Amino acid sequence: MDWNDGYVADLDYPAAYFAEQSPGVLGVACILNGVEPVPPDRPFTYFELGAGMGLTSNILAATHPHGRFYSNDFNPAHVASARQLAEEAQLDNITVLESSFADLAAGKVDLPPLDYITMYGIYSWITPANRQCLVEFISRYLKPGGVVYVNYNALPGWTRTLPLQRLLLEHANCNPVPRLAQLEQARDLARKLAEAGAACFDGSKQLDYRMASLARDKAGYLAHEYLNSGWEPLYHADVAGGLAAAGLDFVGSADLPLAFEDDYLTAQQQALLSGTADARWRETLRDYLLNTSFREDVYVRGARSMGQERQAGWLARLGLVLTSVAEAAPQPEVAAGDDGVALRRLLDALAPGPRTLAQLAGLLGESLQAVARLAARLAASDKAAFFFPGGETADPAPAMRLNRAIAAQSTFGDHYQALAAPLLGGALNSGLAQRLVYQCLAHAPEEAQPDANDISGRAASLLQGHFATCVPGSAGEAALHALREGLPRTVAAILARRLPIWRTLRML
Amino acid sequence: MEKQWREPGPELLNFACVLAGTEPVPLDRPFNYLALGCGPGAGEPWPAVEHPNGRLFAASAGTEPDPDLPPMDFIVLHGAYSWLQTNERQQVVSLLNRCLKPGGVAYVGYNAMPGCSSILPLQRLVREQGRLHGGGMAQQLEHAAIELEQLRGAGAAYFTDNDTPAMRRRLDRFSQACLEFAQPGWQALYHADVARLLSGAKLEYVASAELWWSDPGRYLSAAQHALLDAQATPILRETVRDVLLDTAFRRDIYVRGARRMHPMRQAGWLGRCRLALAAARNEAVEAALPGPMLEALASGPQSIAALARLPAMQGKGMLEVARQAGLLVDAGQALICNQGA
Numbered sequence: 060m061d062w063n064d065g066y067v068a069d070l071d072y073p074a075a076y077f078a079e080q081s082p083g084v085l086g087v088a089c090i091l092n093g094v095e096p097v098p099p100d101r102p103f104t105y106f107e108l109g110a111g112m113g114l115t116s117n118i119l120a121a122t123h124p125h126g127r128f129y130s131n132d133f134n135p136a137h138v139a140s141a142r143q144l145a146e147e148a149q150l151d152n153i154t155v156l157e158s159s160f161a162d163l164a165a166g167k168v169d170l171p172p173l174d175y176i177t178m179y180g181i182y183s184w185i186t187p188a189n190r191q192c193l194v195e196f197i198s199r200y201l202k203p204g205g206v207v208y209v210n211y212n213a214l215p216g217w218t219r220t221l222p223l224q225r226l227l228l229e230h231a232n233c234n235p236v237p238r239l240a241q242l243e244q245a246r247d248l249a250r251k252l253a254e255a256g257a258a259c260f261d262g263s264k265q266l267d268y269r270m271a272s273l274a275r276d277k278a279g280y281l282a283h284e285y286l287n288s289g290w291e292p293l294y295h296a297d298v299a300g301g302l303a304a305a306g307l308d309f310v311g312s313a314d315l316p317l318a319f320e321d322d323y324l325t326a327q328q329q330a331l332l333s334g335t336a337d338a339r340w341r342e343t344l345r346d347y348l349l350n351t352s353f354r355e356d357v358y359v360r361g362a363r364s365m366g367q368e369r370q371a372g373w374l375a376r377l378g379l380v381l382t383s384v385a386e387a388a389p390q391p392e393v394a395a396g397d398d399g400v401a402l403r404r405l406l407d408a409l410a411p412g413p414r415t416l417a418q419l420a421g422l423l424g425e426s427l428q429a430v431a432r433l434a435a436r437l438a439a440s441d442k443a444a445f446f447f448p449g450g451e452t453a454d455p456a457p458a459m460r461l462n463r464a465i466a467a468q469s470t471f472g473d474h475y476q477a478l479a480a481p482l483l484g485g486a487l488n489s490g491l492a493q494r495l496v497y498q499c500l501a502h503a504p505e506e507a508q509p510d511a512n513d514i515s516g517r518a519a520s521l522l523q524g525h526f527a528t529c530v531p532g533s534a535g536e537a538a539l540h541a542l543r544e545g546l547p548r549t550v551a552a553i554l555a556r557r558l559p560i561w562r563t564l565r566m567l
Numbered sequence: 568m569e570k571q572w573r574e575p576g577p578e579l580l581n582f583a584c585v586l587a588g589t590e591p592v593p594l595d596r597p598f599n600y601l602a603l604g605c606g607p608g609a610g611e612p613w614p615a616v617e618h619p620n621g622r623l624f625a626a627s628a629g630t631e632p633d634p635d636l637p638p639m640d641f642i643v644l645h646g647a648y649s650w651l652q653t654n655e656r657q658q659v660v661s662l663l664n665r666c667l668k669p670g671g672v673a674y675v676g677y678n679a680m681p682g683c684s685s686i687l688p689l690q691r692l693v694r695e696q697g698r699l700h701g702g703g704m705a706q707q708l709e710h711a712a713i714e715l716e717q718l719r720g721a722g723a724a725y726f727t728d729n730d731t732p733a734m735r736r737r738l739d740r741f742s743q744a745c746l747e748f749a750q751p752g753w754q755a756l757y758h759a760d761v762a763r764l765l766s767g768a769k770l771e772y773v774a775s776a777e778l779w780w781s782d783p784g785r786y787l788s789a790a791q792h793a794l795l796d797a798q799a800t801p802i803l804r805e806t807v808r809d810v811l812l813d814t815a816f817r818r819d820i821y822v823r824g825a826r827r828m829h830p831m832r833q834a835g836w837l838g839r840c841r842l843a844l845a846a847a848r849n850e851a852v853e854a855a856l857p858g859p860m861l862e863a864l865a866s867g868p869q870s871i872a873a874l875a876r877l878p879a880m881q882g883k884g885m886l887e888v889a890r891q892a893g894l895l896v897d898a899g900q901a902l903i904c905n906q907g908a
Contacts, residue, residue, distance in 0.1 A: 214687070214688055214691070215687075215688035215691075215725045215729075216725075218684050218685060218687050218688055218729070219684050219685050219728075219729060219731075220684075221680065221681070221684050221687075222680055222681030222684050222809075222810060225680065225681075225757055225759070225806070226806060226807075226810055229759055229802065229803055229806050230803060230806075233800045233802070233803050248794070248807075251790075251794055252791075252794060252807065252810055252811065254790075255788060255790040255791045255794055255811075256788065256790075256791070257791065257810045257811045257813075258810075258811060258812055258813035259681045259682075259809075259810040259811070259813045260810075261731060261813065263685075263728065263729070263731075264728055265728060294691065296695070325721065325722070327720070327721045328721045328722075328723075331717050331718070331721050337699055340695060340699060343695075344714075344718070346725075347688065347692070347718055347723045347724075347725040348718070348721065348722075348723045348724060348725075349724055350723075350724035350725045350727075350728045350729075
């Protein structure tokens with residue numbers, strides 16, 4: 060077998076920040092589901108598997124100076140990128156490794172016991188043998204009480220779409236052209252078959268959704284989704300069963316609103332679930348009810364349930380802060396019933412600044428549980444974010460160094476699309492214009508009042524590097540032109556509305 | 568569903584091979600035919616192959632075969648290959664590799680993707696009952712029926728999102744249609760995987776025992792046919808055909824060392840094949856079939872060459888007439904009763 064075990068290694072996966080992997084979100088997921096979290100304010104160890112270009116790990120390391128971070132990828136280009144970013148930000152608490160899952164499982168790398176092990180887009184994309192390696196790795200290193208985050212393509216939601224992946228993979232494997240051309244030609248065949256009325260394309264919602272994604276999404280993501288030979292959507296029962304060998308108990312979803320069943324299951328559906336004694340099958344039946352196609356599971360090695368009082372104690376101390384500008388936060392959908400009004404009130408209560416859930420409960424006259432539920436909904440739609448006590452006092456310097464490194468790289472490319480936020484112990488996904496403005500502000504004298512015209516002009520000149528490498532006449536070039544023409548307004552809006560959020564989150 | 572039980576005899580296997588332009592096994596001298604039982608019913612008697620030159624053997628898939636088995640001209644899986652466990656499938660390949668003569672023909676029927684994709688979670692639901700409650704296949708099915716009703720009653724999205732013909736066929740007759748799901752090895756297979764595994768026994772895919780498959784112009788639109796013909800790689804060609812048809816069950820015929828036939832030899836061979844009306848006929852399906860052929864056969868067995876001389880077949884080549892005759896065979900209205908070799 061090749062060194063990549065059939066895993067797509069020749070197209071870089073786009074670098075993104077995934078908040079679900081942060082200790083904070085994992086802690087909130089534990090608390091909302093009534094399980095003791097790892098105390099976030101004490102020193103901890105963290106390992107990210109399949110970390111790609113290392114954006115998430117670098118951000119988490121920069122925003123948790125008291126944590127010790129390891130990230131691993133088997134693709135040397137990814138490892139080099141992740142190391143470069145860590146060096147540019149002078150992060151001394153992250154180690155980037157280039158090990159195979161088999162070597163990690165066999166204990167060939169010197170590692171301490173771990174508090175967190177996370178992986179994004181790995182588990183259902185690798186071979187069963189490599190999945191077994193991950194279970195052994197977790198079993199070897201995860202501390203009692205330690206947390207695992209694993210997401211995966213899930214059944215039954217993917218079932219009608221399985222043949223699409225197979226068609227693309229078979230076509231690509233029969234077609235000895237470069238990877239990008241393989242993907243283009245395979246998706247061309249799938250499109251033509253659908254247009255020709257192939258019986259397999261029978262109007263299934265899930266399949267239609269994937270076909271739309273195939274037409275729209277970037278080649279890097281699509282190649283990883285469809286052209287890995289180990290690719291296999293999984294039932295929760297099997298994932299949880301496999302991980303049980305490492306002593307892991309399923310806690311809940313990192314998709315926080317799923318902790319509140321009343322919002323998405325009827326009374327009859329809830330009764331069906333509560334009448335199912337086997338925990339793994341109960342959770343799998345939830346997927347039959349929802350036809351789930353993607354899961355974000357949180358596990359704890361030896362989960363300890365919390366009583367309601369202790370859970371309430373944790374909830375009371377959690378912080379909530381706005382992360383989106385008022386204009387970009389339209390009225391929550393009316394379809395959510397009375398929630399529209401309640402969510403609006405919560406957003407208004409956060410306008411003056413971050414608040415704890417206890418404070419918000421007092422301000423709104425609601426129970427802690429009710430506020431937590433609304434807060435989870437705001438967090439899921441990126442309008443607000445939870446944070447743990449201590450985020451206000453953590454040293455922001457490493458995060459600011461990382462943000463400067465990301466902003467500086469943004470003048471040449473668009474790889475890293477997030478900026479670290481020390482208060483959150485995480486980051487905000489940030490568009491190119493925001494990162495270029497950050498670059499201008501970071502190099503302005505400390506006390507200078509930012510001038511929109513001046514910054515707009517400088518940001519426009521920073522776009523030269525992008526124009527130099529884009530294909531003339533391409534959609535990318537058109538997007539750059541649109542970005543440049545809109546800069547005066549965009550920059551003014553960023554300075555007026557985004558900058559205060561950056562300051563609140565201690566990003567600048 | 569019912570079709571999977573029509574395991575083909577030597578005449579039909581040969582006929583399908585020749586329709587696809589591949590050399591058949593001569594039946595004018597002694598030949599050996601092995602029926603390899605899979606899954607439940609493996610031990611049941613099945614329509615004996617009656618042929619003056621044929622010797623019939625039977626064995627059970629997944630068990631160590633009799634070391635004294637002679638080399639075989641035909642090996643036919645009785646029951647579905649997809650019901651076997653993975654190691655049993657590997658044993659079948661070993662047996663094919665050891666016992667099938669060069670030029671010999673193998674038949675493998677199996678639950679197939681993509682047509683079964685919507686029902687895989689239904690199968691899982693049945694299988695899971697064994698783990699949860701224990702008990703035999705009948706009890707698994709009873710538990711599954713209860714859970715199924717609860718889920719459907721609660722409006723489970725899996726069922727509303729997968730309202731496919733394959734699903735309806737299973738749900739309408741749940742206890743009969745889903746009994747096979749309780750088989751420990753049950754899996755729906757991609758042709759690509761089956762063909763690759765069998766290539767380990769030097770087998771090449773030649774044709775389907777569904778004779779109507781031999782004429783894509785009948786069942787594909789022009790655009791679909793063009794997409795099928797654009798696939799030069801055999802495995803990809805079948806993959807595309809299955810996407811076009813949403814195939815849920817495949818009846819594959821493989822040959823160990825397939826040799827192409829000259830078109831003239833093919834036409835001559837087909838012309839000498841004789842067709843007879845089946846004893847039990849189904850009036851309901853006859854409307855869609857070539858009527859003049861049925862009328863001609865009413866007076867007694869006919870060679871395909873004779874059928875080609877019917878006024879209604881004027882201007883049609885022997886291959887085309889043979890394909891139309893194949894429709895009568897598919898529908899169970901006629902049998903291939905005698906093959907000149």
